[in-house]
Amino acid sequence: MAYTDHRTLRRVLRREIVGTIGLLTDDHDFRAMRRYDSFVFDDHTTYLKHVEAVLRTRALQGSRTTVALFDPEDYAEFCARTGLDPDSHTSRARFTAALASTGPTVPYEGQPLADLLPTLVDEAVRQATWEYATMLLARLGACASCGEDLGRAAFARASHLLARILDTAPPGDRHLVCSVSGPAETLVAVLHADDTAGRTELDEAEALEFTTVLALGLATESPGGLVMRISKPGTPDRVHGWRLRAFDLDPLTAGEVFDAYCTDAESGDLIPPESNVDYCAPPDLGEEGPSPAHHH
Numbered sequence: 001m002a003y004t005d006h007r008t009l010r011r012v013l014r015r016e017i018v019g020t021i022g023l024l025t026d027d028h029d030f031r032a033m034r035r036y037d038s039f040v041f042d043d044h045t046t047y048l049k050h051v052e053a054v055l056r057t058r059a060l061q062g063s064r065t066t067v068a069l070f071d072p073e074d075y076a077e078f079c080a081r082t083g084l085d086p087d088s089h090t091s092r093a094r095f096t097a098a099l100a101s102t103g104p105t106v107p108y109e110g111q112p113l114a115d116l117l118p119t120l121v122d123e124a125v126r127q128a129t130w131e132y133a134t135m136l137l138a139r140l141g142a143c144a145s146c147g148e149d150l151g152r153a154a155f156a157r158a159s160h161l162l163a164r165i166l167d168t169a170p171p172g173d174r175h176l177v178c179s180v181s182g183p184a185e186t187l188v189a190v191l192h193a194d195d196t197a198g199r200t201e202l203d204e205a206e207a208l209e210f211t212t213v214l215a216l217g218l219a220t221e222s223p224g225g226l227v228m229r230i231s232k233p234g235t236p237d238r239v240h241g242w243r244l245r246a247f248d249l250d251p252l253t254a255g256e257v258f259d260a261y262c263t264d265a266e267s268g269d270l271i272p273p274e275s276n277v278d279y280c281a282p283p284d285l286g287e288e289g290p291s292p293a294h295h296h
Contacts, residue, residue, distance in 0.1 A: 019063060020105065022070030022096035023051060025117050032072035036087040052113040065108045067116060068099035069124045103127075129187055130209040133216045136182075140219055154219035157247050158211045161218075161285070162191075165228065168283040169240075171195050172232035178210055180217035180224035180244065189213035217244040225252075225260070228282070237274075240282035251282045 024030045030044040041047040058065050070092075078095050079086040099105065104123040106116060137151030166174065174193040179186055191210040194201045217224040224244040231237050241257045242249035252260070258279040262271045273279075 019058065020066045020068050020096050020100040021051065021054065022068050022092065022099055023117075023120065024070050024072075025121055029070070029072050038087050038089055039092075048113055055108045055113070056110075059108065059110055066100060066105040067108055067120055068096060068103050068105045069120055070096065070099070126189075126205070126209055129189060130212055133180075133187055133209075133212045136216055137212065137219065150219050151215070154215035154247065155211060157218055158215035161249055162207075162211055162214065164285040165226075165282075166193055166200050168285055169195075169228065170230055170232075170238060170283070172230040172235075172238075174200075175229045175231070176210065176226065178214045178217070178224070178226045180213055180220075180222050182220075182222055187213050187216065214244075218247050221246045227257075227260070237277045239277060239279050242282060249285075254279050254281050257281070 024033060024044070024047065027044045030041075030047060033039045034042070041050075055065055055067070075092070075095050076086055078084070078098065079091055082094075084091040084094065104120065104127045106120045106123055108116065137154065140150040140154075142148065143150055143153070165176070172195055174191075174195065176191040176193065177188065178191075179188045189206075189210040189212070191206050192203065214226065216222070222244070226242045226244065226249065228240045229237055230240075239257055239261060241252040241260060243252060244250075258273065261277075261279060262273050263269070
């Protein structure tokens with residue numbers, strides 16, 4: 001009886017332990033790990049099947065599991081920095097444990113691995129975008145005229161503009177996209193802002209990334225734009241847009257929004273407009289923008 005009680009109690013405790021699995025999402029990363037003798041898998045497809053089986057078994061046992069993106073280059077750097085042998089199960093486990101607190105992760109909730117993989121990759125891209133934009137903002141330094149930290153000022157301005165956009169937007173589910181063109185690459189951030197019973201619901205991580213990318217565009221005067229699409233049952237979708245400029249947004253006319261949506265960004269060819277979509281000038285944000293007396 002005592003033995004059964006102990007076994008039951010331990011089973012209950014196992015359900016409260018959250019585990020993390022480091023996942024090699026593509027064949028390139030999988031091949032990179034095959035250099036290690038302790039990594040016993042020969043085929044990426046077989047590896048993914050075994051990972052999915054482990055995830056399902058843990059879920060059936062009541063255990064919670066998060067899946068982290070396992071990057072072989074980051075792993076090699078981690079081992080070099082910490083003095084660990086990279087050709088070791090223990091080292092991979094320690095790296096995965098570090099990923100659980102610092103890297104992109106997605107909870108496993110019984111979904112097929114084919115559905116989880118793109119979600120995990122998107123999460124990794126989001127985090128990398130935010131880290132890169134944050135680094136560039138930090139490098140801007142202080143304003144030569146007033147000494148104010150340019151990155152901090154731009155983030156405050158971006159936060160204010162985002163709040164005004166959401167406050168003045170018509171009711172509905174809002175989908176916002178901000179893109180900023182840089183010398184190396186174009187940064188893109190996405191924000192979903194659902195309007196529920198007159199209250200806007202935001203994902204905090206999405207909002208932070210979106211505001212950071214918008215702040216970078218405002219501070220650097222890089223070519224960029226912000227588009228908001230509003231969906232509401234029973235009515236056509238509404239699309240609004242703004243052009244980024246120094247610490248402010250320029251509203252696009254309905255014609256400019258139409259042209260932006262109906263032109264292929266790479267080829268410049270015209271794209272047929274979507275049905276049941278209205279291309280509109282954005283609502284008045286109700287503010288005058290930065291003081292003309294001083295521009296950073």
